[in-house]
Amino acid sequence: MNSLKIVTWNVNGLRSAKHTVLQMLESHDVDIYCFQETKISRNQIDDSIAFVPDxxxxxxxxxxxxxxxxxxxxxxERVRPFDAQESFVTNGETFDFIESQLKELESEGRTMITKHLFMDDKEQMNLFLINVYCPRADPENPDRLIFKLNFYRLMESKVRQLLQNENTHILILGDINTSCKRIDHCDPDDEFDESPCRQWLNDFFTISNDKPYFIDIFRHLHPETKNAFTCWNTRMNARETNYGTRIDYCICNNGFLRYVEDCVHLTDVMGSDHCPVMLKMKNIKILTSPSYPKLSTKFWPEFGVGTKQMKMTAFLHRVDSNVMERENKESSSRKRQKTTSIKQYLSIVSRKSSTFTQSNNTLVTESKLNEECGQTASQQAMFEKISASNDAVIQWKNVLCGPPKPPLCTGHNIPSTLRTVTKVGPNRGRQFFVCSRPVGPRNDPTSQCGFFKWAK
Structure with missing residues (x-):
């Protein structure tokens, strides 16, 4: 194959975006997918995610x-990698970090490096594809800014080390979590260029004559394109007004640029607060490894051979089919008994209610009704619990009057939206009203106006 397509996408939770992710994987139009912020543990992965055909x-x-x-x-399978590793540190390197720092930087599952081989004329070349989810700098936690800058330093040290080997190229794809230039941000403030993360990123993209340098592929190919964002605040409906930032990148060393055809944002793909970015390459013949790297899910012991999932219980004992059938019958019988009991209870309630309307005001005792229905002591306890629960619901409905009625915003004269302060401080947990329109540029009349009011 002489062409190659790679997609990078911060899915903001693989389980929540699973339907869209599987649709993309089943399309077979893309050779490599790099997903970030999966928010999933190994024991939460089923066979549909672990084993995708081809x-x-x-x-x-x-x-x-x-x-x-x-x-x-x-x-x-066409571009099966020759190696895979989830660490920047593979051969005991320190990269000027102490051991505890390296351990912390590698503890959050932010990196997957796959090694590929391709032919350039008759020469074999190495291609290291780095799928990365860089940390976010939390304004309320200065330690996370230090963590983020150290992560950047570690990543740069690793890729520069790899490029010391001849015939080696680097692709970095993922959420870098920093917008590089003012053109990459919807509303850059006066201190935009003073950010230490932004300064590092600009230095990373600085052209050098004495050593390999790195290229922001999208901005290199589309230097003047404005409003080309990849991430939006979905809570504020900012995607509707395209009021976002570009923090998802495809990056390569300068020597690899000749293989790049285009880099595009797939803004029509929903399912996350980010959109996918596709990198298209040409004149590159990727080789296929004869075997799978050890990190492949195909070697996970909790799954059986092939694409069928094997439950952990199967490793402990073999379940007899007659036992399973008997358990299923007993379960169905219990469900029928429970349904009958509830029907009896509803009948009792109805008959109780009717006795109070009789002219002679004769009451039917609880014990009498129990005898008629054949209730057991445990069933009676269940009925009393349901009655108490229903009474509590009715009482709470009478006490609570629901959320306050939203006032009209001053800019559009439409009902505002109730929100809650989540930022740490004296107002945390306090509610307030804001304009219900999506956030957007200040001069856009269709976007959110400046209405704000504390809820009482």
Whole structure:
């Protein structure tokens, strides 16, 4: 094959975006998918995610925090990698970090590196594809800014080390979590260029005559394109007004640029607060490894051979089919008994209600009704619990009057939206009203006006 397509996408939760992700994987139009922020643990992965037809999967999970961060690379069988690793540190390098720093930087499952080989004329070349989800700098936690800058330094040290070998090229794809230029941000402030993360990124893209340098492929091919964003605040409906940032990149070393055909944003693909970015390459013949790297999901012991998932219980004992059939029958019988009991209870309630309307005001005792229906003590306890629960619901409905009625915003004269302060501080948890329109440029009359009002 002389062409290659790679897609990178921050899915903001692989399980929540699973339907869209599987649709993309089943299209077979793309050779390699790099997904970030999977937010999934190994024990939450089923066979539909682990075994995608005609692809092999390589996951990286956080080691100390579940449901957080994480990346996965899917490679088609045509471009099966020769190696895969989830660490920047592979041969005991320190890159000027102490051991505890390296351990922390590698603990959040933010990296998957696959090694590919391709032919350039008659010469074999190495291509290291780095799928990366860079950390976010939390304004309320200065330590995370230090963590992010150290992560950048570690990544740069690794790729520069790899480029010391002849016939080696680098592709970095993923969420870099920093917009590079003012053109890449919907509303850059006065201190935009002072960000230390932005300064590092601009230095990373600085052309050098004495050493290999790195290229922001999209901006190199589309230097004047404005409003080319890849991430939006979906809570504020900012995607509707395209009020976002460009923080998802395809990056290569300068020597690899001759193989690049185009880089496009797939803004019509929904399912996340990011959109996918597609990199198209030409005149590149990728080789296929004869075997799978050890990190492939095909070697995970919790799954059986092929594409059928094997449950962990199958490793412990063999379940007799007669036992399973008997258990299913007993379960169905219990469900029927429960349904009959509830029907009896509803009948009792109805008959109780009618006795109070009789002219002679004769009451039917609880014990009498129990005898008629053949209730057991456990069934009676269940009925009393349901009655108490229903009474509580009615009482709460009488007490609560629901959320306050939203006032009209001053800019559009439409009902505003109720929100809650989540930022740490004296107002955390307090509610307020804002314009319900999507956030957007200040001079756009269709976007959010400046209405704000505290809820009482």
């Amino acid at each position: 692809y092999s999967a390589y996951f990286s999970f956080p080691k100390v925090k579940s449901g957080y961060s994480g990346v996965v690379t899917y490679c088609s």
